[in-house]
Amino acid sequence: YFSADGSQFIFQSEVAGDNPFYQIYVRDLVTGDTNRVSPGIGLTTCSWIHPTLERVMFSSTHEDPDALKKQAEEISVRESGVDRPYGWDYDHHYEIYQADADGSNVVNLTNSTGYDAEGSYSNDGSKILFASNREAYSRSLSQAEQRLFDDDSSYFMDLFIMDADGSNVEQLTHSPGYDGGPFFSPDNSKVVWRRFNPDGNSAEIWTMDIDGTNQRQLTSDAMVAWGPYYHPSGRYI
Structure with a gap:
C-alpha cells in the first residue's frame, strides 16, 4: 500500500535467510531505499503506513514462543521438495502491532488470542x-x-x-x-x-x-x- 502522500509504499516479501516467511518492508520512492520494519521473526502480513508517516502497522507472530521452531520446520519442508497447495495460515498468534517508521518501538495493539490482522x-x-x-x-x-x-x-x-x-x-x-x-x-x-x-x-x-x-x-x-x-x-x- 502507498503512503498517504505517495512517497512510500509498504509491502510483504520473503527474503532468503533463516526466516522463510513474509516480513514487512517500506520502500522510499524518492531514494529507492528499502528497509525492513517488522521484527524479522515469525510470520507477518497486512501492513499499513500511518497518514502522518511517523509509524507503521502490521500483523505478526513474532511473540509466538515456537516462532523459530516453525521457521526451521518450514525451511525443512521446502528443501524436501514436497508439493503443497497454497493455503493461508490463520495462526492464532497473529497480533496487530504498531512501530515507529523505522521499525523501532514495536507495540502490541490487540493482545487477544486469535488471528488479528487485515488492519487499515x-x-x-x-x-x-x-x-x-x-x-x-x-x-x-x-x-x-x-x-x-x-x-x-x-x-x-x-x-x-x-x-x-x-x-x-x-x-x-x-x-x-x-x-x-x-x-x-x-x-x-x-x-x-x-x-x-x-x-x-x-x-x-x-x-x-x-x-x-x-x-x-x-x-x-x-x-x-x-x-x-x-x-x-x-x-x-
Whole structure:
C-alpha cells in the first residue's frame, strides 16, 4: 500500500535467510531505499503506513514462543521438495502491532488470542479497522461450531474497530463466514469489505456505516469479489 502522500509504499516479501516467511518492508520512492520494519521473526502480513508517516502497522507472530521452531520446520519442508497447495495460515498468534517508521518501538495493539490482522488506518489516523476470529477462542463452541472451526477457522472472522492506540475495541459484524479486508471511506464514515458466504465458496462486496449499521450488499455474482477500496472522491468503489 502507498503512503498517504505517495512517497512510500509498504509491502510483504520473503527474503532468503533463516526466516522463510513474509516480513514487512517500506520502500522510499524518492531514494529507492528499502528497509525492513517488522521484527524479522515469525510470520507477518497486512501492513499499513500511518497518514502522518511517523509509524507503521502490521500483523505478526513474532511473540509466538515456537516462532523459530516453525521457521526451521518450514525451511525443512521446502528443501524436501514436497508439493503443497497454497493455503493461508490463520495462526492464532497473529497480533496487530504498531512501530515507529523505522521499525523501532514495536507495540502490541490487540493482545487477544486469535488471528488479528487485515488492519487499515482511518484517513485521519485515529482509528483502525481489522478482522479477527477471536470470538472462537473466547467462548465455548458447540459441537457443530467446533467442526466448522477445525475445518476452517476463518469461518469465525468478523470485523472490529478500535482507536489507533488499541483501546475501545468494538465488534462491527456478527455474521457466519469470513468477513475481511475492511477499508474506510475517504470521510471515515463508512466501511467497505468482502464477506464470504458460510460455505466459503464465494465472496461479495459489502458496505456499512462506521458503527456497523446499514450493512448493504453491493455485488451478487456468486464468485469471489476481492479487495474493494473507495475512490478518493467517495463516489466509487
